[in-house]
Amino acid sequence: MNYCKIKIFVRMEIKTQEISLPLLKEKEIKLFIKRTDQTHQHISGNKWYKLKYNLIEAKKQGLETLLTFGGAYSNHIAATACAAQEKSFKSIGIIRGEEHFPLNPTLQFAKDNRMLLRYVSRSDYREKTTPDFLEQLKVKFGDFYLIPEGGTNELAIQGTAEILDANDTHDFVCCAVGTGGTIAGIINTSTDKQTVIGFPAIKGFYELKKDIESWTKKKNWKLVNDYFFGGYAKVNK
Numbered sequence: 140m141n142y143c144k145i146k147i148f149v150r151m152e153i154k155t156q157e158i159s160l161p162l163l164k165e166k167e168i169k170l171f172i173k174r175t176d177q178t179h180q181h182i183s184g185n186k187w188y189k190l191k192y193n194l195i196e197a198k199k200q201g202l203e204t205l206l207t208f209g210g211a212y213s214n215h216i217a218a219t220a221c222a223a224q225e226k227s228f229k230s231i232g233i234i235r236g237e238e239h240f241p242l243n244p245t246l247q248f249a250k251d252n253r254m255l256l257r258y259v260s261r262s263d264y265r266e267k268t269t270p271d272f273l274e275q276l277k278v279k280f281g282d283f284y285l286i287p288e289g290g291t292n293e294l295a296i297q298g299t300a301e302i303l304d305a306n307d308t309h310d311f312v313c314c315a316v317g318t319g320g321t322i323a324g325i326i327n328t329s330t331d332k333q334t335v336i337g338f339p340a341i342k343g344f345y346e347l348k349k350d351i352e353s354w355t356k357k358k359n360w361k362l363v364n365d366y367f368f369g370g371y372a373k374v375n376k
Contacts, residue, residue: 153178155307158172194222204228206233209232210235301328303328316339318347341371
């Protein structure tokens, strides 16, 4: 079993690595990558930042259980299970679709970290944000701290705002975009001299743009929708 250990409440220092390529040298462009993949073996990328303040809030509210949503290959499900295990929370994952055996590595990891997995039909899953559906979950599981699908809420954006720091003085800051929480935090920390560019990995460009606009008042950003490639972890060739 692969259990997770992480100091979830400590601010993380992120290494920035320069990428050296002949084309970049020819064009006199300096390119750097923020190594958020090195934050933790399992809670890497944006997940550590999205979960940090949500776990703090759950502790403040005295809640013992985290409940969240995701697909069968959701890295958010895996990260939430791992963080919950480390900070002594119980965790429940509401999974879109039918249960299949053997479990894939993502769901097996979540189960190994003591997440209770419950499967719902795709039609029911679409109702996951409705009051009636959430009330049914409370009747079934009791009190819990709700973390949205993908982990994005105001506290997540507070966390992702810590991805950039005072040393990040680059002209352009680029990132992939799913639910918009990571880029919103980055925009909020960016300076007016910087341009933040997001590359959506899912459909729903206008809805996504509207969500981001609700989380930030800054205007120094844009979304580029020409690199969709079919969705998460997919390619078009």
